[in-house]
Amino acid sequence: MENSEKSRSNFIRDIIDKDLLEGKNNGKVHTRFPPEPNGHLHIGHAKAILVNYTIAKDYNGKFNLRFDDTNPVKEDEEYVNAIINDIKWLGADWEERLFYASDYFEQMYEYAIQLIKIGKAFIDSQSAEEIRANRGTITSPGIDSPFRNRSIEENLNLFESMKNGEFEDGSHVLRAKIDMTSPNMLMRDPLMYRIRHTSHHRTGDKWCIYPIYDWAHGLEDSIEGITHSLCSLEFQAHRPLYDWFLIQLGIHKPQQIEFARLNLNYTVMSKRKLLELVEENYVNGWDDPRLPTLSGLRRRGFTPEAIQNFIEKVGVAKAHSIIDYALLEHSIREVLNKTAPRVMSVLNPLKVVITNYPDDQVEELDAVNNPEDPSAGTRKVPFSKELYIEREDFMEDPPKKFFRLGPGREVRFRYAYFITCNEVIKDSNGEVKELHCTYDPASKGGKSPDGRKVKATLHWLSAEHAIDAEVRLYDRLITVPDTNNLEEGKTFKDYINPDSLTILHNCKLEAHLAKAEAGFRCQFERLGYFCVDPDSTPQKPVFNRTVTLRDTWARMQKK
């Protein structure tokens, strides 16, 4: 990340620049990412993480990771570990500052007592239904709770009893005393604590009252000395309340700034939809390479750098937006083009016999490992009489723009020879079974000593030297750009792409790839970028296609 181009200006940086100029926060910048451990992280979270992290880093500030674990009924340790793992991989560094909201439960409780003592909070004993009914609506004011004027003494006693487990779930709540007629619904005596006789993944059964987001979040930020609390747009309406609590308490008040969350087209990003895909087995787990989860993208072959660059390109603003998936693809191609070693691999093999090549001869030919990186060197690739080429690289009756192999045509076999197709052998079904070709010995290495040109260069593999592999091809998960905007009566599940996963079983690879370990990334020349899946073994290699190469031929065919 150190070498990434300097960050773009955005409205948050403008605010911070101004704050620094005015000497606010003693010139410090301190941000945080506060996930609730109730699900897995996806590319949208990567934006929140990276916006907070890179701003802290660029201003020589600090970045905290804090689990907002205030609701034990939804949270689990399993998620904590997965989230930590994903953020580490992404490259955001919280150093030693890993916190939990539950670490502050005692302090939050004390603050609540303080608020009761200044008459700004009370115990409400209405039912949830009554509270809802009395909150009013968006256009009509709410009405005060009948319990709103309990004495401070009574509130204090009740609150302590709540804490001590003397009441059942739902029988009482602690509420802030603000204004039931506020046009901002969140200011109509918001709830601060509810009773939940549920054990918490960290505090066990120590507590049976748990703080609610609006009460807890500002306190968490304040306690940690956060200066800029960067969050998504839907919290805009919460900001007055965030401020109100901290002002009443007279404690450090971070500045909450909201920005638009990331949306990607042709996929789903909501917790609910992702969960449905996983639980109903539309995909194979949270790390399915088709999912936009961080674990899925990782398994798909994305690098942290690619995601960082992607987020940087996306920018930070307040307008709702849906980013084109092509930008994500561009981001990973950009990284892999520079770094991925090239290799020849045949996904859909077609046998080629070089009829004028000596029967038992094998030549070791030099192949460049990465044309973008001379230091990657070269390797030897065996060439022999029987080869495989890609089925798609031959057409018996080629259209005008098809440059590849056809009857009577000459092409270059990369790093090898000029090859001419003389005969097409078919099976009883009329299916092309193999090609009989001749080679030009003078063109060794793929050079053209007489200046003769060919229009195509194909990849190939020596039949006896190649190894078998399984290759998994991925396509977009959803066939429509935006699942939040569907035809009447349809759900996103009606638009799941049935061809989002294609498993190829008879693929051929260069032999040295048997040793590649899970996570190894390379380019299959002319096909795309691929990586070794965790399912892979030396006996049965499994590769995932991360992304295809840009393919102008495929685009022409579509027209």
Add this chain to the structure above:
RNA sequence: UGGGCCGUCGACAAGCGGUAAGUCACAUGGUUUUGGUCCAUGCAUUCAGGGGUUCGAAUCCUCUCGGCCCAACCA
């Protein structure tokens, strides 16, 4: 509908009163032993729309239109 926020190229997004950056996508041409990469060129006379202020407006004022968020004891 009360309140809050937002509307600049197909998708993002700079711009902060001095005459529309950049990226992706797309198109065309060049280079090329990957139909990849790379290079070059093109792609908003106009900023949701109207009115106003100004020598000058995407930027300021105003009205209209459109979108999103808020009525969980979720975060």
